[in-house]
Amino acid sequence: MSPPGGPKGEYRRAQPEGIPVNPLVQVQDLAKVFDVSAPWLNRVLERKPRQVVHAVDGVSFSIGRGRTLALVGESGCGKSTVARLLVGLYAPTRGQVLFDGQDTLALEAAPARLRALRRRMQMIFQDPYASLNPRWKVLDIVAEPLREHGLAAGAAEQRARVEALLQAVGLAAADVHKFPHQFSGGQRQRISIARALATQPEFLVCDEPTSALDVSVQAQVLNIMKDLQREQGLTYLFISHNLAVVRHVSDEVGVMYLGRLVELAPKTTLFGRPRHPYTRMLLDAIPDIHMSGSARTPVQGEVPNPLNPPSGCAFHPRCPHANARCSAERPALLATGGVLVACHAVEEGRLPG
Ligand SMILES: Nc1ncnc2c1ncn2[C@@H]1O[C@H](COP(=O)(O)OP(=O)(O)OP(=O)(O)O)[C@@H](O)[C@H]1O
Ligand SMILES: [Mg+2]
Secondary structure: OOOOOOOHHHOEEOOOOOOOOOOOEEEEEEEEEEEOOOOHHHHHHOOOOOOEEEEEEEEEEEEOOOOEEEEEOOOOOOHHHHHHHHOOOOOOOEEEEEEOOEEOOHHHHOHHHHHHHHOOEEEEOOOOOOOOOOOOOHHHHHHHHHHHOOOOOOHHHHHHHHHHHHHHOOOOHHHHHOOHHHOOHHHHHHHHHHHHHOOOOOEEEEEOOOOOOOHHHHHHHHHHHHHHHHHHOOEEEEEOOOHHHHHHHOOEEEEEEOOEEEEEEEHHHHHHOOOOHHHHHHHHOOOOOOOOOOOOOOOOOOOOOOOOOOOOOOOHHHOOOOOHHHHHOOOOOEEEOOEEEOOHHHHOOOOOO
């Protein structure tokens, strides 16, 4: 069997192969640097240097209309930062976000157009309790974006829209009068989804939307999200560290490590034939739901300190296949057989099949 990736000559620079035809979202060389230095006076007195975290460092991907791209990776690899950059909660240090062909950064100068564009994208957060105002009734929580964007004329129309939204996510119209604390965790996340859908967005950024829920409720919420996607043609960026969930919801999967994409592949390819050693390590650690008794290898080692990332390939200290090139030279994300991988060992055909 030929080694994964095949001969070296098969490789090409990433782009444009991974780009779907007419994508809704295109992210190009996106980067975000956070300055986490101590205050100026402390730095001067204690002779400490300025410190920065490259939370996201040159990430590029596209999401086709009606598709779901999942981002996975261990804690701190930059998933939430990508999500926040996409919906405009952070300004990027570098790079571009195109939504339906429009450069969202260039639109900063045209607030009305930017607002109209932002209405078409919404975000769902991990903790539904923290993201819902506990003093507001569900009616007001879900109607707020309608009022904000002037989408429903009077109180009666607002209420009718909110009731329809609640029913779309499997809640009762009569729930409009309740407060968030009167719901279970799964129901609260449905309220968040109803609220996100109020502006009739095309693109939903979901940051660990079901991580706070127990397994059976998780499945219900995920199924509602999939149904809504089918019915309304929604496009999702779905962030999760749970690979079983990712397998359930995604079409494409991006694996992140310390701010960079290390592998980007269609779901079936990624789960069927993972290329990057880090992807393989994550997949090896998935609990075996079929109880076949095959041994699982827990994820080895720890994520390095992002303030002082390793040289070359950031994964090399944990990688069983690392050599001198890996510690010296950062691998580029290269295309091979419809998959993008950033790994010298894959590129050189050094990995066992
Ligand atoms: N507002 C901020 N200020 C400073 N550093 C930040 C900020 N937000 C994120 N970071 C840093 O950026 C890196 C990426 O963080 P991020 O929250 O994007 O990771 P994540 O992949 O979402 O992790 P998790 O799975 O734990 O949610 C981390 O090192 C984090 O400490
Ligand atoms: Mg996060």
